[in-house]
C-alpha cells in the first residue's frame with residue numbers, strides 16, 4: 001500500500017517510520033524539508049509540496065501541530081486541495097477542533113475526494129510501537145480502506161460516525177488528561193510540603209518492587225511521567241504547547257455546549273503559565289514546575 005505523509009514532527013516521524021518498517025511505500029513532506037532526510041534514509045520518497053504528495057498517492061495522512069497548520073497545508077498554495085479529487089483520500093490525524101475538521105472535509109468533498117479525521121491517543125513511544133488509539137470519523141469507505149495502515153499505527157481504531165466526532169472525542173480525552181497531570185503535580189507537591197516523600201506517593205500508587213498497581217488511581221500516565229517529573233526531566237514526548245492548545249479547544253467546546261468545567265479551566269491556566277515561562281516545547285509534565293512555584297517551594301521558574 002502506498003501512502004503520503006505530511007508532517008514529520010515527534011508523532012509524524014514515528015508513524016511514518018513505522019509504516020515504512022511494515023512495508024508501506026511512503027512519500028513524505030514536511031514544512032522544514034530537511035526533516036525528510038531521515039525518512040528518506042529509511043526508504044521514503046520525498047515530495048516537494050503537499051500537492052505533489054497527494055498527486056502521487058491514493059491516500060495521504062497528515063499529522064500537524066494545530067488548526068492553523070492543518071488549514072494551511074490544505075488551503076494554501078501547493079496545498080492538498082490542488083490535487084485532491086475523485087479516488088483519493090485525505091486523512092488528518094492532527095488534534096484539531098471540529099470546526100477545522102469540518103472546513104477541511106467540506107473542501108475536500110467539494111473537489112470529489114474523501115476525508116477522514118483520525119486523531120490519536122498515545123504519545124511518542126506508542127507511535128513508535130504501533131500502539132496508538134485511533135479516533136476516526138467521516139468517510140466510512142475511506143476508514144475501511146485505511147484499516148491496513150491503522151492496524152500498523154494503532155492497537156485499536158474507533159469509527160465514531162460523522163465528521164467532528166473524532167475531533168471532539170480527542171479533545172475530551174486530552175481535557176481529562178491535562179487535568180489529571182495538574183492533579184498529579186499538586187499531589188506530588190502536597191506530599192513534599194507535608195513532610196512525605198513524593199517518591200513514596202508514586203510507590204503507593206504503583207509498586208516498583210512487585211510491579212503492580214496498588215491504588216485505585218494508579219494509571220499508565222502517572223507511572224510513566226511521575227518518576228521523570230521528580231527528576232525535573234521534561235524531554236518532550238507530548239509538547240506542553242500542544243496540551244495547552246487541546247485544553248483551549250476543549251474549553252471552547254464546553255462553552256459551545258454550556259458545560260461548566262472549572263477544573264479544566266484551572267488546569268488550562270497552569271499550562272498557560274508554563275508557556276509564559278518558556279516551557280511550551282518541554283513535555284506537558286513540565287506543568288509540575290508551575291505547580292511547585294504556586295505552592296511556595298520556588299518561583300515557578302524551571
Ligand SMILES: NC(=O)C1=CN([C@@H]2O[C@H](COP(=O)(O)OP(=O)(O)OC[C@H]3O[C@@H](n4cnc5c(N)ncnc54)[C@H](OP(=O)(O)O)[C@@H]3O)[C@@H](O)[C@H]2O)C=CC1
Pocket residue numbers: 006007008009010011012030031032033035063064065066068069072073093094095096120121122123124237238239242243
Ligand atoms: N506528541 C504527542 O504525544 C501527541 C501529539 N498529538 C497531536 O499530533 C499533532 C502533532 O504533534 P507532534 O508531532 O507532537 O508535534 P510537533 O510540534 O513535533 O510537530 C508539528 C508538525 O507540524 C508542522 N507544522 C507546524 N506548523 C505548520 C505550518 N504552518 N505548516 C505546515 N506544517 C506545520 C511541523 O513542521 P516543522 O517541522 O516545519 O516545524 C511539524 O511537522 C498535534 O496536533 C498534537 O496535538 C496527538 C497525540 C500525541
Ligand SMILES: O=CCCC(=O)O
Pocket residue numbers: 095120121122123174238
Ligand atoms: O495528544 C496527546 C496524547 C498523549 C497521550 O495520549 O499520551
